[in-house]
Amino acid sequence: MAEAAPDWWRTEFGPGYLALYDGFLAERTPVEVDQIEALLQLHPPRRILDLPCGQGRHAIELARRGYEVTGVDLSPYMLGVARERAEAGGVRVRWLAGDMRQPLPGETFDLVLNLFTSFGYFADEADDRRVVRAAASMLEPGGRFLLEVINGDRVMGNFQEREWFTVGQTAVIERRSLEQSTRRMVVERTVSSTNGDETSVHAVRLYSGLAVKTMLDAAGFGRVELYGDWDGAPLTPESLRVLAVGTR
DSSP states (O other), X not given: OOOOXXXXXXXXXSHHHHHXXXXXXXXXXXXXXXXXXXXXXXXXXXXXXXXXXXXSHHHHHHHHTTOEEEEEESOHHHHHHHHHHHHHTTOOOEEEEOOTTSOOTTOOEEEEEEOSSOOSOSSSHHHHHHHHHHHHHTXXXXXXXXXXXXXXXXXXXXXXXXXXXXXXXXXXXXXXXXXXXXXXXXXXXXXXXXXXXEEEXXXXXXXXXXXXXXXXXXXXXXXXXXXXXXXXXXXXXXXXXXXXXXXX
């Protein structure tokens, strides 16, 4: 099985990613934003930073609902897609190219979002901590950071080296390896479509709720709440995701 490049995330999120996931995610987005608003008891006007924003699906929906939104991403391609979609929808979002490990100088927000397991990508775990510290530094007093990641304890406890599934009409096969000591999972993904097979390799560090809370505590968040789902359910070893809400 191939190894993931240390900076695989620089090239992974492009046309192939959108071809596979875009339609599926578009259907989910309004419901996910409903859930964010309910969990956080969130109402406009608020200044929100979507970090990273990808193709802008959450940022655009939030702006449509009256929030003042900034979207930051490292991928020029994804930012270009986001800009085009916002313009087509008549929605105003500020789009910026940037690295989520670096705060925006002089910028503050009421809420920083890091959603859909857009975390744990870096080869060095210290870089993950930099992401959290950057988010904390850009929050107003009382501001919140919402981090959503796959539940690492569940993945490790039910680890599957090989899995086959479909996304819409597309078949996907994943081969996985797991380094227990670093909790880093490498995934070789083969997407089969009418255009043939395409294989890519990525990696993600698997975080438990406790590890996430410890990281947010160390970054200076005064209160950290953990949930196992968007309905506010408690986090358990079998929860699909870890939702952490840190209050500055």
